[in-house]
Amino acid sequence: MSISFYNNDLQNRQYAQNFPYMQNIMKFPKNFVWGTATSSYQIEGAMEQDGKGLSNWDDFVSKKGNIKNGDNGNIAADHYNRYEEDIKLMKSLGYPSYRFSISWPRIQPTGSGDVNQMGLDFYDRLVDNLLKHKIRPFATLYHWDMPLNLHKEGGWMNRSTVERFAEYSEIVVKKLGDRVRDWITINEPWIIYVTGYMLGVHPPGKIRPYSSLKVAHNLMLAHGLAMEKIRLHSPKSRAGITNALSPVQSWNWKRGNKTVERANAFINGIWLDPIYKGRYPIVIEDEIFSQNKGNILPGDLKIISQPTDFLGINHYTRSLVRWSPVPLFRFLPVTPKYKGVEYTSMGWEIYPKGIKDLLDWVRTEYDNPPIYITENGAAFYESPGEDGIVHDQNRIHFLKSYLQNIHHSIEEGSDVRGYFAWSFMDNFEWHYGYEKTFGLVHVDYKSKELTRTPKDSAHWYGKVCRENKLEL
Numbered sequence: 040m041s042i043s044f045y046n047n048d049l050q051n052r053q054y055a056q057n058f059p060y061m062q063n064i065m066k067f068p069k070n071f072v073w074g075t076a077t078s079s080y081q082i083e084g085a086m087e088q089d090g091k092g093l094s095n096w097d098d099f100v101s102k103k104g105n106i107k108n109g110d111n112g113n114i115a116a117d118h119y120n121r122y123e124e125d126i127k128l129m130k131s132l133g134y135p136s137y138r139f140s141i142s143w144p145r146i147q148p149t150g151s152g153d154v155n156q157m158g159l160d161f162y163d164r165l166v167d168n169l170l171k172h173k174i175r176p177f178a179t180l181y182h183w184d185m186p187l188n189l190h191k192e193g194g195w196m197n198r199s200t201v202e203r204f205a206e207y208s209e210i211v212v213k214k215l216g217d218r219v220r221d222w223i224t225i226n227e228p229w230i231i232y233v234t235g236y237m238l239g240v241h242p243p244g245k246i247r248p249y250s251s252l253k254v255a256h257n258l259m260l261a262h263g264l265a266m267e268k269i270r271l272h273s274p275k276s277r278a279g280i281t282n283a284l285s286p287v288q289s290w291n292w293k294r295g296n297k298t299v300e301r302a303n304a305f306i307n308g309i310w311l312d313p314i315y316k317g318r319y320p321i322v323i324e325d326e327i328f329s330q331n332k333g334n335i336l337p338g339d340l341k342i343i344s345q346p347t348d349f350l351g352i353n354h355y356t357r358s359l360v361r362w363s364p365v366p367l368f369r370f371l372p373v374t375p376k377y378k379g380v381e382y383t384s385m386g387w388e389i390y391p392k393g394i395k396d397l398l399d400w401v402r403t404e405y406d407n408p409p410i411y412i413t414e415n416g417a418a419f420y421e422s423p424g425e426d427g428i429v430h431d432q433n434r435i436h437f438l439k440s441y442l443q444n445i446h447h448s449i450e451e452g453s454d455v456r457g458y459f460a461w462s463f464m465d466n467f468e469w470h471y472g473y474e475k476t477f478g479l480v481h482v483d484y485k486s487k488e489l490t491r492t493p494k495d496s497a498h499w500y501g502k503v504c505r506e507n508k509l510e511l
């Protein structure tokens with residue numbers, strides 16, 4: 040079977056032919072927000088410091104075979120103890136915004152009731168320090184670390200976790216909402232759902248095709264209830280959800296429309312339609328309702344569909360799919376293979392035009408919502424040169440070509456307001472451990488000092504942020 044694809048340079052040349060005004064310098068809109076992103080479990084470490092409770096991830100990493108090389112986030116980049124140094128570095132590199140997440144078990148060690156003041160104080164200091172350096176904080180309430188007690192009681196399968204999440208969100212927003220004015224409720228519900236409950240590679244490590252759609256609804260409801268708390272306690276803030284989205288295409292461009300439609304509903308629509316259309320995607324609605332008997336209550340979709348201020352999009356690669364008899368999904372991902380194809384060390388195809396396809400689709404399907412690209416970046420096999428620096432031209436090339444496509448989509452009308460590179464520094468890449476490095480800043484995990492050294496891309500990206508433009 041032959042599939043014809045365009046390689047990335049060809050994509051750009053063709054775009055230039057269609058849009059002759061394309062220049063060598065791409066200016067981004069005034070007030071475009073530039074930043075980098077991280078998450079609590081991936082960088083903080085300090086597993087049991089200052090009263091933090093154990094999390095689903097602390098438990099998952101302790102079980103043999105779950106994580107590559109037996110790695111864990113017990114110490115990670117020790118950001119909990121080194122946040123001042125990290126913020127200084129961020130400032131010196133010229134990154135004006137920072138997206139971080141808050142560790143729920145640091146705030147509520149048992150998952151309900153009592154607050155761990157020392158945990159809350161850490162984020163208080165972090166936010167103050169960011170503001171002191173004139174770095175705008177974007178806070179994510181849930182980037183996958185949940186108090187172990189709640190995890191043991193069923194986690195996102197259990198509707199009561201949603202109530203607990205609302206309680207936790209209220210505590211955090213009450214404390215930080217006078218200074219944090221940009222909130223993200225939940226990071227990537229699709230990944231929480233698919234890795235934790237369909238593939239079994241993230242906690243709770245289950246494969247539950249006939250009940251997992253409860254998780255999807257509970258995550259969406261948790262988003263809605265957190266939105267209510269943000270509106271109540273920080274009315275001047277802007278808030279939204281961050282989704283992992285990708286344009287879905289058939290591996291065989293001549294057929295497979297039904298499969299694409301179904302895959303698109305699971306990967307994208309289920310996390311967007313309830314917010315923007317007040318209902319679940321029609322093609323999978325029956326499955327969603329039949330798996331959620333007694334779990335979807337009257338009024339839930341109203342809570343979920345309350346207005347948000349922006350949509351956060353995390354994007355890395357497109358999704359090529361083919362039909363398969365696998366339970367529930369009835370599709371499987373396909374790794375693209377064609378002449379000239381390039382992959383990151385995650386095995387993800389480098390396909391910059393995918394981000395334009397995605398933004399164009401969101402613009403037309405959901406009435407052009409304001410968007411932040413809350414994550415985009417690449418992991419490569421790399422190591423420092425003799426001078427101790429990682430010379431990562433491949434990452435620069437990656438970021439440049441994705442930003443170029445974002446710019447194309449903005450020129451055609453997409454309301455993209457900002458971009459956060461994933462990630463500020465190398466970190467714990469979940470079940471891959473420390474082997475996959477997404478950072479602009481290299482962290483020497485082999486040394487006790489955990490020395491931070493900016494890669495070439497860190498300086499290149501700082502210039503883009505400072506000048507608000509891309510030079511091709």
Ligand code: IFM
Nearest residue numbers: 078227353414461468477
């Ligand atoms: O590292 C993750 C992040 O936690 C969520 N989005 C994707 C990144 C790369 O896999």
